[in-house]
Amino acid sequence: MLALVVGIAPAWSANVACDRCTMTIAGTRVTVSGTFDTDPVVVDLTGRAPSWTIGDVAVRDVAIDAHGRGNSIRACAAGTLGGERLVVCATLPSSLAALRRLGAIDVAWRTLDGPAHGRGIARIAWSGGAVRIDAPHVELALASHVAGAELANATLSASVTGTLSPIALSVRGRAHADELASSPLYARDVELPIDVVIRNDITPSSPVIASAAAATIDRVRLAHPALELHGASPVPFERLAALVDEPHALAWLDLAGVPVELGAGAAVLVREPAGVRIERGHAAIFGGTASSEPFVPGATAPLTLHLHGVSLSRVLDVATDGRVRGTGIVEGDLELSRDAAGFGIERAALASRGPGEIRSHDSEKLAGSTLGPVATALAELSYDRLALVVQPPGNDPDATLVLHGRSARVPQELELTINLHGVRTVLRSFVADR
DSSP: GGGGGGSOOOOSOOOEEEEEEEEETTTTEEEEEEEEEEEEEEEEEEEEEEEEEEEEEEEEEEEEEEEEEEEEEEEEEEEETTTTTEEEEEEEEESHHHHHHHEEEEEEEEEEEESSEEEEEEEEEEEETTEEEEEEEEEEEESEETTHHHHESSSEEEEEEEETTTEEEEEEEEEEEEEEETTTTTEEEEEEEEEEEEEEEEEEOEEEEEEEEEEEEETTTSSSOEEEEEOOSSSEEGGGGGGSSEEEEESSSSEEESSSSSEEEEEEEEEEEEEEEEEEEEEEEETEEEEEEEOTOOOOSSSEEEEEEEEEHHHHHHHTTEHHHHHHHEOOOOOOOOTTTTTEEEEEEESSSOEEEEEEEHHHHTTTOHHHHHHHHHHHEEEEEEEEEOOOOSSSSEEEEEEEEEESSSEEEEEEEEEEHHHHHHOEEOOOOO
C-alpha cells in the first residue's frame, strides 16, 4: 500500500491534478485524488480502495495519504485487518526504482479501533515476489471483555516474524491479565504463553496452557492453577471462536475452601449456557485420591467424591479432633453439601482396605457410658475390619466407628461400635469470600 504513490511520475516534467481518478496499482483498483509535480517532486495525494492484498493478507477499507517533496515522501495507509483498524506509516523515496533498490522499509504502526490497542515498529522487506515482515516487539493493550470473560489490565507482548507472501508467520510472546472473571471463575495474575505459526491455520508449537497465581471457582480456591485451552494440533481460523466451548483440562497444586484438605489435582471443564460443568475431576486427599461425579460449581445439588487409598491416620485426626490415632488405608464415598455459609459433609461411608491399628488417648469420652473394657481395648487395638460412617444431618450420633480385631490389652476377639459426637461441627468449614 505504501508504494502506491511512488513510480507514477512520468519521465518528463509534469504537473498533474486528479479528482477521484481510478488507476490499477499492483493488481488493485485505487481511487486517487490530489496533485503531484515531477520537477521538483511534490506529492499531495489521497487514495481509497475497498481492499488491498499484500501477499496472502487481505486488508479492507484502505485509505492512503502521501505528502512530501524530493526524496522524502511521508505515506500512511489505514486498513481493517482481523477486526482491527491498523495505520502504517513510512518515509519513501520518490520513485519506484529507488524503492526497489532499497528492498526494505521501516514502518511505524498503530491501531485505532478494535479489541486491542498499541503501536510499534516493523521492517518490511521484499525479494523475488516474497514479502517478509519482522516486528521484534509488539505490545498491545487488550479489550476488557473477551470471549465472555472480563479482564483487568490485559496486555499482549510478542514478536512477529515471517512472510506475508506466502503467509507463514511465527508469533512468540505472552498475554497477561491482572484479573480474569468469567462466572463462576475468578483468577488473578493470569499468564498465557504464545508460540504459534500462522499459515492457512494457527498451529501451536505445544499445548496452549494458561496459568494463574490463584483462582476461585465458586468458593473453592485453587493455588497455581493451569488451564489447557488447546492441544498442539492446528486450528482453522473459522474455529477460533469455538475453542471457548471445547472441554478444557484444569490442573492445580493445592485446593482450599472445602471441608477437608485437598491437594494437587485436575479436572475437565465444559462450558455451558448457565456456567461451567466439571465433567471429571480428581484431587489428592489425606494421602490418597478423591474423584468426583460430574457437577456444576455453585449448584445446590450434593457433590459425591469417591475416595481411594486414603490414610486412616489423617481421617481420624480430623474426624476425632486428634483423640484417636490409627494406621491403615480406607476407601469409600463422601457426599458434600453447600449452603449460604459454605460447604459441609452431608454423609460419608469409609471402610478399611486391609488391617491396621487404632490408638486412643481419650477412649472413655468417645465411648460415652461404655467405659472399662472398651477404653482398655481402644488404647491398643489391631483391626482386620474397620468402617467409619458419618450420618446425614439430624442424626445422633453424628458418626459411628465400627471395629473388628484384637486388643493387646483384652485377650479376646472384639467387635466394637463407637458413637462419635460433634464430628459434624469439627468437619464443617465456613468458607468466607476473601
